[in-house]
Each structure stands twice: as structure tokens, then as C-alpha cells.
Amino acid sequence: MMSLFGRSISNYPGGKIRLLIDLIIYIISTIFILGCGIVRMPFGILVRIYNFFRVRHYRFITLSALILLLVIVFAVYYYIDIKPAGESNPPDTKIIVRRGETAISVAYHLKQKGIIDSPPILIRLITIIGSAKGVKAGQYDFSKAHSYYAITKLLLRGSNSPIKITFPEGLTYKRMGGIVRDKLGIDSLAFVKECEGRAIIDAFNIDADNLEGYLFPDTYYFYYGVNPKSIVESMVRHFFEVFDDSMRAVADSTGLTIKQVVILASLIEKETGLPSERRIISAVFHNRLKIGMPLQSDPTVIYALGETKEALLVKDLKVNSPYNTYIHYGLPPGPICNPGKASLEAALNPAQVPYLYFVASGDGGHLFATTNRQHNNNRIKVKRKAKLRRY
Secondary structure (H helix, E strand, C coil): CCCCHCCCCHCCCHHHHHHHHHHHHHHHHHHHHHHHHHHCHHHHHHHHHHHHHHHHHHCCCCCHHHHHHHHHHHHHHHHHCCCCCCCCCCCEEEEEEECCCCCCHHEEEEEEEECCHHHHHHHHHHHHHCCCCCEEEEEEEECCCCCCCHHHHHHHHHHCCEEEECCCCCHHHHHHHHHHHHCCCHHHHHHHHHHHHHHHHHHCCCCCCCCCCCCCHHHHHHECCCCHHHHHHHHHHHHHHHHHHHHHHHHEEEHCCCHHHHHHHHHHHHHCCCCHHHHHHHHHHHHHHHCCCCCCHHHHHHHHCCCCCCCCCCHHHHHCCCCCCCCCCCCCCCCCCCCCHHHHHHHHCCCCCCCCCECCCCCEEEEEEEHHHHHHHHHHHHHHHHHHHCC
């Protein structure tokens, strides 16, 4: 679009404010020059002009004022509703508006990111069209250039962009609640309540007292402030999409229930982060279960203690809890985390190895053994390596 003097408006010297001033000066100067020309005319011509405008001079003044008003209105309209409010390509175009955040705070946040140039204009528009407290919470994406009016409507209407949220494998539902709180502005207790309520458990016919183990860890997209029930339902539904008929068939062939598979998978998930070790550790647990040997898994004790410890003491191994697999035989009563697909597959397909023991090697992996003597030797090796590292 071309403007006064043939210049591109977007490149007009001095910017849009200067353009508006120049337009007003241009109109006033034109009227003034015409007036000066009229004064210099011969008397007879002036009389004729006077007689012509004697009736119409009010119309002339009104028309001039109207033209000036239209120019000002167009300039304001262009500035507010057509021209981008900020930089053409700001580096970061996403913002999260927290619940209760005011228009002032949001406007200056947008200014910092280069999305708008003038916070007072946006604040005034929000106040006029809606209210200073009427900004909707959510994540907004301004990757496309937006005018002040478009930004105002968007902030008053609500978020236009879902939030990407990733749940890593091995988290408990309570820790997932913390992620939901931080990313989506949802009360973590409300999320936990949905995980412990019977509504979703019964809807999916799950044999459990809570949804530990059935919230599938993955990347999801939710809108800010979404109902926590919707999040939990989406995650449980995804679990059963992953644990499909083929997995059910394998479980049936090995005599395992879905619950037992999920419990085993949760132990495997917490014991190792190495893909190459999952099926071997699965074999250790399967082998112990077959001969009636306690699983003696440290993560079960940590879970029993409320995940308050990373390193266990000897006295911790005696804690009275059904999750303590040092003093209770068989599987714990429920999963101790939410496992990923790889651990679920490992629980169903243990490696064909005779191992009954494993100890952390100190470098992220484990040393495996078939006999207690071999296991003790491995523990001695690990302690020696640890001493060497300290010197």
C-alpha cells in the first residue's frame, strides 16, 4: 500500500506516528495555501467567490473538517487493525498467560518479546473492548504478524495454541501432577484426585486402587487450564492403545495378567535406563518368581518410603510395607511408577538367561550373576572401582 509522497507506509521515515502528523500538517497546509491564493485574487473575482460560498461556506468548512477526520480515522484504523503491532520476525513468538495475570503484565511481556511496540495502546484497547482483568489464561502463539486489535481479540477470547507437555518414563502419578501444575496451571491435587478416584478406574475396568502404572508416559498437547480429568483419561486411553491385543495375547500365553505385567514393567523401568539391560533384568525377576525367591528390588523400598530417598540404608530395607520386596515375596501390590512401552515389552519377553542377581556397576549399567558367590564378587569389584575413582 502506498501513502503520502509515494512512500511505502511500512518504511515511512519516523514511523507511523510521524506519518499521522505529516498527514494532518498536509491537510492544514493545503487549506492555508488555498486561503492565501484567494486573498491575492482581484477584487471582482473575490466578490464572485464570496457570493458563491455565501450560502455554501458552512458546507465547505464542514467538508474540510470531514476530510481531515476521515484521514485521522483511517490513520488510526491502519495503525490499530492493519499494521503489525511489533517486529516482523521476533525470535520468540510464544507466551504463557497465567491465571489472574493482568493486561499490563501481558502487554509488557509482549513488548519484551518484540511482538508489540507500544504496551499502553494494547492495554487501552483491552480495557475498552473487554477489561484489564479479562485476559484469558493460556499459551499464545504470535508467529504470524498480528495487529493490536487482533492481539486484543485473541487475549480476550482465549488461547489459540495447545501446550506441549512431555511425561518421561518412570514417574509416579504424583510427580506427573507436578508437571501438570507447572505446564498447564492445574492444581496438582486435582490431578492426583482424578488418579485415585474410581470413575476412570472403573471406566477402563482396571484392577487397581489408583492409576499408577496406567498413565502412559509420552508427549501430549493440552490447552492451558484444561480439566484434569481430560488429561488423565487421555493418558489411560493411550496406555491401552499401546498395550494392544498382541501384548494381551503374549501376557495370556505366559499366564500373566495385565496388572502383573504393568507391575513388572514398573520395576524394570526404575532399575535401569539402558535398553540393552531391560530384558535381562526382566529375566532376573522372572527367574526369582519361578523359584519363590524375593525380588529384593531397591526401587520398591524407595516407593514405600514415599520417594524421599535415593540411597537406602540397611534399616530402610526392613520398612514394614507391602511394597518392600525384601521382606515380602512375590510382586508388590501395584506398580511403582508409570513404565514406557520398552519396559512393558521387556516384562513380556524376558531374556533367556539364568541370572538371579544384579548390582549397579557404577557407570550406569549392572553386573549380573547366577550364584550368590558370583554376586558377592561383583559387589567387591564395584567397591574397588568406586575407591579408585575417589583417588
